[in-house]
Amino acid sequence: TRHAGLVKEYFVEYIRDIDAVKLEGEIKKLFHLCGPDMEITFREILMGLLQKARTVSTKENFSQIRLDFFRVITWLSCRQSGLKFHEAQPLLTLLSDMYSHFANVLQTEQQLVKNANIGGIIWYSMEVTKVVKWTLSRRYLFSSSMTLLQFLSHVKFDLNLKFCPDEQNWVIAQTSKYGEYILKQICDAVIKHFGMMQTWVEYNANILGPAVQISKINSIIYKKKGIQDNTPQPGIESKYGGKGYTDLQVQCQNLGRLLGAVRGCKQVQVFKTVFNTHDWLYEALDDHVSGLIQNLFATKDVDTICRPSEALKKLKSLQRTLSFVEQHIALNTSDILRGNVLKHFTNTSAGVIGQDLSLQMKSGSVIQSVGKFYWSLITKDCIGFSPLKMHFYTRLVYGKKPKGEPDAEYYTSHPELKDLCHIVGPYGVKAIQSVVLSNLNNNILEIKRILAENGMFLSQLDFVDDKTWWGNVVKVQEKDEFLTTAIQIGRCLRFISLLKAAQRTVQDSDIPFVSQIVQLVTRRIESDGKIVPGRQLCNVLTDSGVEDPMYDFGVKTIFARIFTSNVTLSHLPKMFACLFLSQIWKTSRFQPDNEGFNTGVEAVITSIQTVIPAVSKNENERISMLKDFVILSAYALLHMNSKVESKDRDMRDYHIPSMMVFMSKFMESCKGLSMHVLEECLPFTLMRTKIIEIYEKIQNASEEK
Numbered sequence: 001t002r003h004a005g006l007v008k009e010y011f012v013e014y015i016r017d018i019d020a021v022k023l024e025g026e027i028k029k030l031f032h033l034c035g036p037d038m039e040i041t042f043r044e045i046l047m048g049l050l051q052k053a054r055t056v057s058t059k060e061n062f063s064q065i066r067l068d069f070f071r072v073i074t075w076l077s078c079r080q081s082g083l084k085f086h087e088a089q090p091l092l093t094l095l096s097d098m099y100s101h102f103a104n105v106l107q108t109e110q111q112l113v114k115n116a117n118i119g120g121i122i123w124y125s126m127e128v129t130k131v132v133k134w135t136l137s138r139r140y141l142f143s144s145s146m147t148l149l150q151f152l153s154h155v156k157f158d159l160n161l162k163f164c165p166d167e168q169n170w171v172i173a174q175t176s177k178y179g180e181y182i183l184k185q186i187c188d189a190v191i192k193h194f195g196m197m198q199t200w201v202e203y204n205a206n207i208l209g210p211a212v213q214i215s216k217i218n219s220i221i222y223k224k225k226g227i228q229d230n231t232p233q234p235g236i237e238s239k240y241g242g243k244g245y246t247d248l249q250v251q252c253q254n255l256g257r258l259l260g261a262v263r264g265c266k267q268v269q270v271f272k273t274v275f276n277t278h279d280w281l282y283e284a285l286d287d288h289v290s291g292l293i294q295n296l297f298a299t300k301d302v303d304t305i306c307r308p309s310e311a312l313k314k315l316k317s318l319q320r321t322l323s324f325v326e327q328h329i330a331l332n333t334s335d336i337l338r339g340n341v342l343k344h345f346t347n348t349s350a351g352v353i354g355q356d357l358s359l360q361m362k363s364g365s366v367i368q369s370v371g372k373f374y375w376s377l378i379t380k381d382c383i384g385f386s387p388l389k390m391h392f393y394t395r396l397v398y399g400k401k402p403k404g405e406p407d408a409e410y411y412t413s414h415p416e417l418k419d420l421c422h423i424v425g426p427y428g429v430k431a432i433q434s435v436v437l438s439n440l441n442n443n444i445l446e447i448k449r450i451l452a453e454n455g456m457f458l459s460q461l462d463f464v465d466d467k468t469w470w471g472n473v474v475k476v477q478e479k480d481e482f483l484t485t486a487i488q489i490g491r492c493l494r495f496i497s498l499l500k501a502a503q504r505t506v507q508d509s510d511i512p513f514v515s516q517i518v519q520l521v522t523r524r525i526e527s528d529g530k531i532v533p534g535r536q537l538c539n540v541l542t543d544s545g546v547e548d549p550m551y552d553f554g555v556k557t558i559f560a561r562i563f564t565s566n567v568t569l570s571h572l573p574k575m576f577a578c579l580f581l582s583q584i585w586k587t588s589r590f591q592p593d594n595e596g597f598n599t600g601v602e603a604v605i606t607s608i609q610t611v612i613p614a615v616s617k618n619e620n621e622r623i624s625m626l627k628d629f630v631i632l633s634a635y636a637l638l639h640m641n642s643k644v645e646s647k648d649r650d651m652r653d654y655h656i657p658s659m660m661v662f663m664s665k666f667m668e669s670c671k672g673l674s675m676h677v678l679e680e681c682l683p684f685t686l687m688r689t690k691i692i693e694i695y696e697k698i699q700n701a702s703e704e705k
Contacts, residue, residue, distance in 0.1 A: 371435025490603025
């Protein structure tokens with residue numbers, strides 16, 4: 001009854017502004033109907049009633065006014081008035097309504113107590129459900145959506161269940177059930193309009209560009225509310241005519257009204273149950289964001305993922321929409337986004353920053369599906385690598401892309417990998433690396449098996465003597481299997497290198513001070529050969545994007561588990577040098593247009609420069625093994641070149657110039673070795689002549705076309 005005065009003022013204002021106008025019209029009609037025959041006294045009485053109705057206020061004596069109206073109603077109903085019933089009926093109806101309105105003013109408090117009892121709401125479950133759905137289906141009622149929940153909090157004051165304990169327990173349970181239902185429906189409505197707003201934010205970001213920002217939308221909705229704005233909307237000049245911008249405004253208004261309703265009713269107590277509306281909304285948003293992050297990379301094709309650039313657009317639109325929510329209600333949406341990103345884009349078994357990489361991968365994480373996709377992509381036969389553009393690409397078959405195969409460039413180019421690093425962060429990069437490297441176990445075991453089976457032939461192999469070399473090198477078996485495995489390992493390691501380069505670029509722009517510290521530490525270690533970085537420092541450097549197998553304990557751990565025998569390690573350089581006689585090298589040709597090879601053998605360079613340092617005990621052993629490979633390969637190429645020049649039929653398919661380019665590329669990227677190591681065994685003039693042959697053939701072919 002605290003609002004009784006306001007309700008009473010409403011009734012009085014209704015009598016003064018509505019009923020008095022109607023009464024004046026009916027009195028004029030009656031005067032016109034009766035003419036001069038109507039008694040003057042009766043005229044004065046009616047005009048007096050009209051004057052009281054016009055000037056009535058809450059300070060008047062409503063009992064006396066009501067009594068006057070009752071007397072006139074009684075007199076008009078009698079025959080003594082001289083009026084027929086059909087003539088007096090319109091005036092009688094109006095006077096009766098006004099009599100009731102005056103009664104409402106006199107009995108406002110009693111009527112409020114009588115009619116404000118909402119305890120009976122619990123008996124009408126179907127009606128409650130309909131009202132909730134009806135309210136949430138009309139945008140102009142969004143601001144009042146919490147009213148039903150507030151009604152439930154007053155049920156305990158309107159029901160006297162003191163002597164009905166069984167019924168009391170049922171009422172308490174029923175009201176709690178209603179409260180949960182209402183809150184769930186409101187949270188579902190918020191999530192629905194949240195998703196619609198996010199869709200339009202992403203749409204405007206794609207169509208209209210960065211001009212459409214949430215701050216701009218807020219200023220239009222709140223600062224210019226009710227004022228006609230003649231400022232041209234973003235994108236109005238495009239073929240879309242600014243449609244997305246207008247729809248985004250509508251969604252912002254709808255979501256803002258719902259959030260305003262929740263903000264105005266933080267806690268509601270229904271009997272002993274306390275409903276914290278902010279906590280309910282926080283959990284609903286958290287579940288919704290978790291589902292969005294879970295499907296961030298999802299596409300219609302279950303075997304592929306969406307491009308990282310597209311996923312980043314989705315994530316940014318989600319972030320902007322969450323910031324809009326945080327502006328309207330006191331919810332820490334930053335924690336919602338951060339928690340779900342860490343939940344889905346990290347893997348605890350993959351290790352943390354500064355710690356060793358573990359390979360016991362757990363299933364069910366989004367980051368594992370991303371890592372598996374990249375692993376399956378880069379290991380396909382139709383996928384090549386372009387050292388010139390530094391990304392993988394899909395090879396054309398008869399001038400067409402293989403059906404059903406994704407464009408590797410769309411996933412492995414530097415901008416795309418940079419967007420991927422923006423999404424997953426350093427933890428996610430570490431987890432992807434763990435997934436890719438964990439799939440190398442079978443390849444490394446295959447290398448170890450081939451080395452063990454050919455150990456006797458490799459130990460007897462003499463690269464200096466021409467005759468003995470040819471006699472023993474043909475005995476080495478499974479050279480093609482070894483080369484294929486080395487190519488697969490090199491591709492995976494090359495992808496990890498590209499991923500770390502993208503991560504380093506992101507860190508240079510996002511955290512430049514940390515990046516500068518890492519660069520200073522790396523330069524200090526490289527300039528002073530006496531500094532041996534510890535295990536933890538090496539992990540920090542590797543996780544910061546530093547590319548060096550000597551620091552990468554994750555890679556070293558994998559290969560160290562396999563290559564446990566020193567004899568096996570000593571056979572590695574010899575086996576790599578024997579690969580020039582494999583069948584794959586017969587069809588391998590250098591492609592100057594992308595600085596790569598048609599069979600992908602350039603990946604072997606990465607394999608050698610990663611595997612050998614990873615299994616070496618120290619820097620001296622690493623240099624020694626790499627030097628052995630260069631010298632042995634130089635002797636092998638000299639032996640093969642002499643056979644080619646003598647026009648041996650077995651060597652006619654081998655392309656020695658491409659092999660020379662391979663060794664040249666190896667020396668260019670080999671850390672710790674200079675070109676003179678190769679030139680001591682392989683004359684520079686011979687290499688130069690062979691490489692020139694390649695470019696001359698390309699030039700002649702272009703001239704013929």
